[in-house]
Every structure is written in C-alpha cells, then in structure tokens.
Amino acid sequence: MHVVLIEDDEKIGAFVSQGLQQEAHVVSWAKSGDEGLALARQPGVDLAIVDVMLPGRDGLAIVRALREAKVTVPVIILSARATVEDRVRGLDAGADDYLTKPFSFAELLARVAALRRRASGHSESPVRLQVADLTLDLVSRRVRRHDRTIELQAKEFLLLEYLMRNQGRVLSKTMILQHVWDYHFDPQTNVVDVLVSRLRSKIDREFPQKLIHTLRGVGYVLRIE
C-alpha cells in the first residue's frame, strides 16, 4: 500500500514512516503542507496520514483541497487537539478518521487496516472465524477450542470476536473500550485488563498454546507464536 505521510515533526514522522515500512507499506513523507498536497494528489496513493499543524498549508486545508479536487483517497488526521469539536471539524473537512496525539502505533495500524478494508469494499463477514484450534461461530455464537465448547458472556464474546478479526494486530485499551462498551473516553481503570484476563482464563489457561498476548504499555494481540 502506498501511504503519503504529511508531518513536519521529525521524530513523529520517522516513527510513523518506519513503522509503516516495517508493515510492508510504501511511505512518501512530506514535511510541508504544499509538498504533501502535491504528493497526495498523485494517482496510486492508497492512504494519506495528515498532521493538522503544518507549516504552509494546515492539515484541514489539505483535506479540503483534496476533496474539492474530487480526490477520494482515505485520510487519517493526526492532531494534538483532543476535543470532540476538533474531531468533528476534522471529519467535516472530509477526513475519514481522526487520531489524537500521542497515539500508540498499534492503534494507527489498526485504523489504517480498517480504512483499507472500507476502501477495498469488502467488509469481510465470514460466518466462522478461526485461529489455530480456536473457532468462533458468528451465527450460533458458539466458541470452541480444540474439541471443547467454551461458554462466553456477551462482552467476552465481543472482545474475542474483535481480537480474532484483527488477528496478529495489536489492539489498544482505548480501542477495546470503544469497541466492546462504546466508551469514547478512558475511565482510568483496569476494566479492559479484567475483561482480557477473564477471556484468557477461558480460552488459554488449559491449553499449552497461548493465543492472547499482552504487549505491556501497548495493548493486546491474538496470534499464533
């Protein structure tokens, strides 16, 4: 995937661009608004990640200019401003997603993946999810590991489904809070850790192969190691 990154801060830019390159994306990094706009308008660009505060043209102006020129490339806005109004202003300008600084790279990756799924049109809705010997049936809402049926409560099921759909991708606490409880703020407690540890005790405890992993300070991931 060809990603245009428009970010004037050296550290953040290097952090994002290196991370995306490690995920096998092609990154073009522009450090000013005008340069970035020119890059983002080129054909073949799959995604633009745009900082709001930029020298020259600011991020919102770039998004507006792109949309006026009928360029439909998906855009993620990065901003240090966290209020709802700022978010709304960004989305109103035509951005597809909005990420507040400081952010975890895992979260950025997850959002990039979500946008790619949306852009490619197929929001894959399989009937059954499978990772190793763990299966989750979305229709009968039954979870099995190896040959054993596992009883999950609604929230546990939601979390497992979310982890399995994002297999191999790290999900931050914020993302889990949003997905499982629709809470768009951090209640500053361990609700996510508690839910994950409950799920883990049901999915992993009695099996030698562990699937749910904690990346301290970043989030959780379900993958085969």
Place this chain on the structure above:
Amino acid sequence: MSSGSNKPAEGIAGRESSRAVGPRTWRSLGARLALWYVLVTLGSFLVAAAVFAVRVQESMQREGQRSAESALERYRLALENGGTAALESMFDCSPGPQPGLALRLTDERDVELFGVSSDETSRRIVAVPNERSEAAGLPVEWHVARAEVSQRRRLSLAVRDEPAGRLWRVLRETSWIIFGLGLGLAVLGAAVITRRTLRPVTDLARATRRIVESGDLGLRVETRASTDELVQLTQLFNRMLARNESLVKAMRESLDYVAHDLRTPLTRLRAGAELALREAADVEKERNALAAVIEESDRLLGMLTTLTDIVEAEAGAMRLDRHAEDLGAIVHEAVEVYEFVAKEAGVSVVTHIDGDAKVFADRRRISQVCANLIDNAIKYSPAGGRVELSVRCEGSSAVLRISDTGIGIASEDQPRVWDRLFRADRSRGEPGLGLGLSLVKAVVVAHGGEVKLESEIGAGSTFEVRLPRLR
C-alpha cells in the same frame, strides 16, 4: 470653563492619554457634558431675555407714542389757532422736567418753516425725514409724531420719555447681571453634575488602572447602593472582576497541581528509563522498562486530560453536547462496564433504576461521572462489600445515589473530597483519585446540578448526584 468642571475630565482621560497630543480635555466626556450643559442653560436664558425685551420694548413704544401723539395734537391746535407764535409760546412754557422736546414745521417739499428744540439731539431727531429710518435708529425713549396741518404743511414732534429710558436702562443692566450670575451658576452646575454623574465611571477607570498597574486581581471598584445605570455598570464590573479572580485562582491551583503531582510520575518515568539504559545488556529488562515508561506516560496523559477537563468545566468553558438522555440507561451502561471489575474485587453491585429520569445532558460526560463514582465505590469497598446504585426522580431533579460499604470518610474531610488537591489518605497512593471526584463535581455543576456526600467512618459513603430533570 471653571476648573471645577475640568476635573472629572482629567480624571478620566487626562492622565491616561498623557502621551496623546492636542486639546484632549475637549474630547473627554466630562468636559463635553459640562460644555453642553452651559450652552443649553445660556441659550435658554438668552431666548427668554430676548422675548422679554421685545415685549417690554413694544409696550413702552406704544405708550410713548400715544403720549407723543396727544402732545402733537395740542401743538397742532395751537398752530391752527395762533400760528407759529402760539406754537413757540406754548413750547416755551411746556414744563418738561428735562430737555428733550423738539418741534418742526415743514412745507410739502420738506423745507423747514419753523423749528424749535430744547437741545441738539431732539433737533436732529425731529429733522430725520423718513419714518422708516426713524424706527430703525431711534433710541427706545425717543418718540416722533407727525401730523398734517393746513396749507399742506407738516408738523413733527420729537419727545424723549425720560422715565421709560431709565427703566429700560435698569432692565438692561439687570439683564446683564442675571446673565453673569446665570453663567456662573451654569458652569458650577455643569461641574457638579458631570462630576457626580461620571463618578462611577471615573472610579471604574481609576480601579481598572490600578489593577492594570499593580496586577492585583483582588481590587474592586467602590460602589454605592443605587439603581443608577452607571452604578449598575460598576457593580457588574466588580462581579466580572470577582469571576476573573476565581478563574485565575483556579488556573494557578491547577498549575500547582501539575507541578506538584505530575512531578512524581515523571520522576518515576525518568528513573525507569535511566535504569534501563544502565543495564542495557539485558534485553528483557530493557523491554520491561520501556513498557513501564509507556504505561507511566499514559497515566500522565490521562491525568492531564482529566485536569484540562476539570479546568474547562469549572471555567464554564466545557462544551457540552447535550441531548435528552435517560440517566438510568447511562448508569446501567456504566455498571455493565464495571461488572467484571466488581466481580474480580468480590464486590456485589446492586442497581435500582426508576424508569423516568430524563436529563438534558452530554452523554459522554455523564457516563464519565458515573464511571468515576462506581470505580471509586468499588475501589474502596472491601471484598464481600456491596455497592448500591439508585436512580430516582425527586421533584424537579433526577438523583443518582451510589453507596458503598467501604471505609468511609471522616466528617472533617468530607467537604474537601471534591477539591482537586485533596486525597484523604495519601499513603494509599491511588493516583488520580482526587482528580476523579473533582471532575465529577465540575461536570455535574456544568450541567446545572449538584453533588453531595454522606459518609460515616466504618459504615461507608453515599455520593449523590442531582441533575435538573427534563420533563
């Protein structure tokens, strides 16, 4: 203008615009008000005096003319009967108290046939031929009468009405005295009135200047009890000052808080990173240290966000996305979030929700309030404890109560639990706890509601959130 009326002008603009050049006094409100006052007063005096003078003059003229005409009639009869000799003898024995009488007899071509006069002025006046020019130039005490006599001759008489002239002079002098006195009074009145009227404004300007110069936000403008608009202005100004002062104070406290409480986690963060650098040989240790750094900085970030929220809410600057919401549903959701946390802690959570508690609120913010309170209640309940939530409608309020069976809060600490810097038991080291409750209070107050706490040591606490109910 008197110096008195200039003073308020100086008070307002004088010192302030001392750098400006030009006659700034005239541009000041006080000076202009005083000037207008004087002009209007004098203008009305002049109009009154003019009307009075015209009326008096008209009446004097009429009276004088009548007596002049009757005198002329007597001379005319004497002339017709006894000729100019009779006229002259009659003139000589006319007992005028003062000289001021002239007679003149002319033919049709205005050639003088006979003339007699008591003095030069009267002779000149009686000789002026045209009546119109007489009217124009004649002093008020002089009257001229003319009559046709036989043989196409014309008899003219000029007479001076001395008492009327004196009266007129007295009137004129009196007018000037009144005018002078009036001018003085007007200037004085203008000075007093502008001063009194503008006193709240000058006070305001002086106080503002003092505040600007000294930076002391505790200063206030002197006010008097009155419903006067300007006094109201100063009272409003004072209220604004008080508000600003409390806002700035809150900001300073927040800053204190940041300096005070963020320093510890920052130090921990730094220490962790430093340790990892020193023991870099062990990759696993390094990873752990880095993870700890991230966790610590996330916690810091959370505190900062909460702090900004509190400051915004307390300053009335928190933008609330308010809609009609069901308080019961919000509470129910929050309880659901904490379901597993409570189970883990061995605390049972019971909710009683009255179905009709509609509030006009920002759902996200009120969720945060509920989450904070529930979190608190669970944290402070021992294993086997019980947290009870109830949502009820009481009159015009929707009331949420959260009771726990925790350790309770000492009565002397109770009013302070909402304070930002307060933490009842510092050794407990629950970071952000004090912040949580101040956020609760700030958000509830921003919604027009109130918070309350009842607690007893050993028996537990009940937190109450009261929001205006939507009907």
